[in-house]
Amino acid sequence: MNASDEEMAPAVRSILDAARERPGGEERLAVDARSLPEAFAAAEADGRVPVVAEVKPTSPTTEGTREDDPVELAREMVEGGAAALSVLTEPAHFGGSTENLSRIRAAVDVPVLRKDFLVREDQLDAVESDVVLLIARFVGDDLPRLLEAAEERGFQALVEVHGEGELERALDAGATLVGVNNRDLGKLEVDLGTFESVVGPNRERVPDDVTLVAESGITTAADARRMRDAGADGLLVGSAIMADGSVRSNTETFTRASPEGKS
Numbered sequence: 001m002n003a004s005d006e007e008m009a010p011a012v013r014s015i016l017d018a019a020r021e022r023p024g025g026e027e028r029l030a031v032d033a034r035s036l037p038e039a040f041a042a043a044e045a046d047g048r049v050p051v052v053a054e055v056k057p058t059s060p061t062t063e064g065t066r067e068d069d070p071v072e073l074a075r076e077m078v079e080g081g082a083a084a085l086s087v088l089t090e091p092a093h094f095g096g097s098t099e100n101l102s103r104i105r106a107a108v109d110v111p112v113l114r115k116d117f118l119v120r121e122d123q124l125d126a127v128e129s130d131v132v133l134l135i136a137r138f139v140g141d142d143l144p145r146l147l148e149a150a151e152e153r154g155f156q157a158l159v160e161v162h163g164e165g166e167l168e169r170a171l172d173a174g175a176t177l178v179g180v181n182n183r184d185l186g187k188l189e190v191d192l193g194t195f196e197s198v199v200g201p202n203r204e205r206v207p208d209d210v211t212l213v214a215e216s217g218i219t220t221a222a223d224a225r226r227m228r229d230a231g232a233d234g235l236l237v238g239s240a241i242m243a244d245g246s247v248r249s250n251t252e253t254f255t256r257a258s259p260e261g262k263s
């Protein structure tokens with residue numbers, strides 16, 4: 001454990017310990033990725049809010065497990081207008097698997113983000129996806145090297161940040177997909193003001209070709225509009241879509257949250 005591990009919630013420490021133990025793939029992958037920015041542009045063009053809907057059967061902050069077939073859930077999310085999907089592949093804390101991801105990616109035609117906690121280059125080779133996640137806090141100084149390694153394999157990389165310093169590091173490393181996580185992985189508290197305070201003062205600093213994604217804690221159409229007003233090109237929504245009821249109509253709550261369609 002290092003000093004910054006000690007500042008993390010026990011659940012996150014446990015996730016990170018498991019990530020460090022997880023084996024990588026045996027062969028270097030070469031991926032033909034579906035473009036996330038193009039999927040966002042296509043959603044915008046037909047009046048949908050660009051939403052990355054997340055297949056997250058359970059999590060440290062939700063009660064119970066959604067047992068439905070993940071492929072069926074994924075299809076319903078796409079029917080609800082999701083521009084892309086995020087699939088948890090971490091088994092112990094999120095009920096996910098790499099098999100789920102492969103089955104889902106084969107069943108839909110939108111980009112799929114592998115939502116896992118990658119800490120080593122060989123872990124990129126565990127399963128094909130269109131986008132991989134690099135969490136600035138977890139990968140530290142390895143960020144530029146892992147970003148390059150991901151792109152060399154054909155992946156797009158969503159670099160996740162939580163503060164202005166991490167945004168700076170992500171941009172300096174050349175990230176073109178940046179997710180601002182409203183969930184503080186130290187305390188597991190969610191504050192939508194995070195996206196606003198990280199992006200607001202740095203709007204000029206973020207190049208036009210960088211796609212900004214607001215992640216976590218988006219539970220209503222009003223939250224979605226708030227994040228869009230703050231500059232989010234797309235929204236990553238998990239728990240509120242995986243909540244009880246129809247995943248398709250839960251997804252529509254966000255994909256239809258345009259400024260005109262106040263609800």
Ligand SMILES: O=C(O)c1ccccc1NCC(=O)[C@H](O)[C@H](O)COP(=O)(O)O
Binds near residue numbers: 011215236237
């Ligand atoms: O979701 C959790 O409880 C969680 C706990 C500890 C570390 C990470 C966690 N979530 C990972 C995510 O990035 C979220 O699943 C994703 O941003 C969607 O968030 P939400 O819409 O709030 O479910």
